[in-house]
Amino acid sequence: MGRLATLAALHGVATVHSPGPDVAVPVPDETVVAVLAALGVDASTDEAVQDALTRAESAAASRLLPPTVVVWTTPDPGTSGAVLPPALPRALADLPPGTGLRVETERGDTVEWPSLDAPPTDAAAPGPVSAAPEGRSWPDLPLGVHRLAAVAADGRTAGAVLVVAPREVPQPPPRTHGFLVQLYSLLSTRSWGMGDLGDLAELATWSGRELGAGFVQINPLHAAVPGDPTDPSPYRPSSRRFPDPVHLRVEAVPEYAYVTGQGIALLDGLLERAAGLRAAVLDKGALIDRDAVWQLKREALEIVREVPLGPGRRAAYHHFLAEQGQALEDHATWCALAEVHGSEWRAWPSGLRDPRSAETGRARHELIDRVDFHSWLAWLTDEQLAAAGRAARDAGMAVGIVHDLAVGVHPDGADAWAQRDAFAEGMSVGAPPDAFNANGQDWGLPPWRPDVLAASGFAPYRGLLRGLLTHAGALRIDHVMGLFRLWWVPAGADPTRGTYVRYDAEAMLAVLVLEAYRAGAVVIGEDLGTVEPGVREELHRRGVLGTSVLWFERDWEGTGRPLAPESWREDCVATATTHDLPSTAARLTGEHVELRHRLGLLGRPLAEEQREESAEVADWLGTLTRLGLLPADGGDEEEQIRAVYRFLLRTPARMVGVWLPDAVGDRRPQNLPGTWDQYPNWRLPVADAEGRPMTLEELAASPRLHGLMSVLRPSVVN
Incomplete structure (x- = not known):
C-alpha cells in the first residue's frame, strides 16, 4: 500500500x-x-x-481513546439508568492498567473512575457496580451522549464521546398494514392546492378507524429552499431539522378564528383564491404549484399573526423557542436573510455568510420581526405535526405516522449555512456506477464531515433525529447505508470519479437507537440498491427494519425466479412499489415502459424493453396463480393488484405498505428518476385509472380502494 x-x-x-x-x-x-x-x-x-x-x-x-466509545446496554424501565453491559467496550478494556476515567453525563453529573482497577464513584448519584469479565468494573451510567476523559499512569490524556445506548430500537407489532403516500399529492376539499397536515390527520383517522391501518408513511416534510420556482423535490431540502410551513392548515391555527375587521375580508379573498388553486388541480389538470400555495398561505398567516397570543399560547410559544434554542434561531435567521438577499447564501455579503459573525448578529437584530415570524411558523407547524400524530394514536394505529428523513440537504439551504463547518466543502453525495446506472449519480447534497460530527458529540445528527422523532410513530431513513459510508464526488468531477468515505457506523447507529428509544419510535431503513456486506446484518441486530419491494425480490443467487413469500425477511416493510417506481397498475400494463420511451429514457429499442418487461410480469402473475392468489384465467387488473397484496401478506414482513395510488389504479409515478423538466416530478395529485385527480373524500368512498383493502382486512366491506 x-x-x-x-x-x-x-x-x-x-x-x-x-x-x-x-x-x-x-x-x-x-x-x-x-x-x-x-x-x-x-x-x-x-x-x-x-x-x-x-x-x-x-x-x-x-491515542488512548478513539473519538467515540459506544456502550450497548439494556435500559432499566424503572430508572433513568441502564442495566450493566456484560463487558467493557473494547476501547476501554485495552487501556493501560491504572488509567483513570471521568464521565461527564449529558445531564451534568460527573462520575469519577480513578483507576480501571478500582470501582467508580459518583457522589451525586451513586449506582451499582458490576465486574466485567476482564476483572475491571463498570459504572451504571444513564442512557445518553456523554463526555469521557482518560488519564493514563504515564501522564497521557485523552477525551472521547461516550454513547450509552439501548441494544435495539422499539419494534412494531408482529403484523400491521398501512398506506404510503406523498402528502402534497393528497388533496381534500379543504386543501389550498396541495395536501396539508389537516389532510394527514384526516387520512390517519379514517384509515385507522375504518380500515384498521396501523400506519401512514409520508414523504419528508423538510423545509424547502425558496426559489423561482422552488425545487419541488422533498429530498433536496433547505433544512432537515425543521418542517416546511407550506404544509400548514391555515384555518386550524387557533388565532385564525379571532381575526377581526378588514382581516376577515382579506382572509375570505385568500380562501377564494385557494379554492381556485384547488379546482385547477382537481378539475382542470393543472400541476400542484407549491409556490402559488405558499404565496397565499404566507399572506394569510401574516394576517393571522396580527392576533395577539393569549397568555397560555404565549407561554407555549416561548417554551418552544427555549427548547429549540440556537438551531431554531439560526434557521429563522437564514429564512429572514433569504427574504432580503435571496436563498443562495454564498452570494450574500461576506459577513453574512458566517452565522456567528458580528454582521450576522446585527442583521438578526435589524430583522428581528422576520426572525420571529419564521420562528412562529416553525412553532405552528410543530403543533400541527403533533395533532396529526395524536390523531393517528387516537385512531388506534399501532405505529402511527411514519416520517421520512432525506439523505442530505441543499448546499444553498439553511442547514448548510448554519452548520457550514460540519459539511465537507466542495463535495457532493452520490452513487458509484452500478448495474442500474453506468454513469453513477451526483445528488448535489453536501456530506457531513465524519470527524466534525464525532468532535461535536454528533450534535447536528442528534438534534436532527430528536426533532423528527418528536411526533413520529416511526422514522424512515432514506439511503440508510449512508450511516456506514457515502460516495463523495468532488465539485465538477464526474460521478464515476468519486470515492467512498466511511463514517463511524457504530456511533451513528447508537445515536439513532438512543433517540428512537427515547421517542418510542420504530425505525425503517431504505436499503434498496447496492448494500455492502454486513450492513443489513448490523441493522437487523439493532432492530432497524429494511425495505423490500416485490419486483426486486427474486432468488438472485439461484433460479432468478420470484422469491417465495416464506423466504422473505421478517424485519422489513414489504410493499409493491415506491415513489420512485411505477405504480402497480403501470407495471402490470407496461405503461411505464411506454412513458419512458416517450421521454427518450430507454437504453434499448422499445420492443426489446417491452418483451423483457412482459416476461417479468408474466413470471410474477404465474407465481401468483400457482400460489392460488389469482384465478387461473389471470383475472382483470384489479384482481391482479389484489393478488399482489395477498402475496405480500403471505410474507413474514412485520409491516405491509399499500401505495395509496395503487388503491385507485393510478398510472403515473410521483417521481421519474433521470428526468428534471421532462416530467412533472413531485407535482401530481393522486388520480384514478383514467388519470382523473381524486380528493381524499373520493378516495375514502372508492369501491376500488375498499376492494383492495378488504384483502388486508377481511372485515372491510367489499
Missing part, C-alpha cells in the same frame, strides 16, 4: 471500490487528494503526504 493509500485509510477514505463481486476499481489519486483536503488533510504533494502521514500515525500510536 502506497503512502497516499495509507493516509487515506487512516481517514476512512477508500482508494478502491467494488461495483460487483470480484471487481476492484481504483479511485483516481486526484479524487483521494480532493477528499482528504475536504477533511482538512493536505495531500497535494509527496512531502505533504509524508508530513500528514507522520502526524496521523503518531497520533494513532499515542
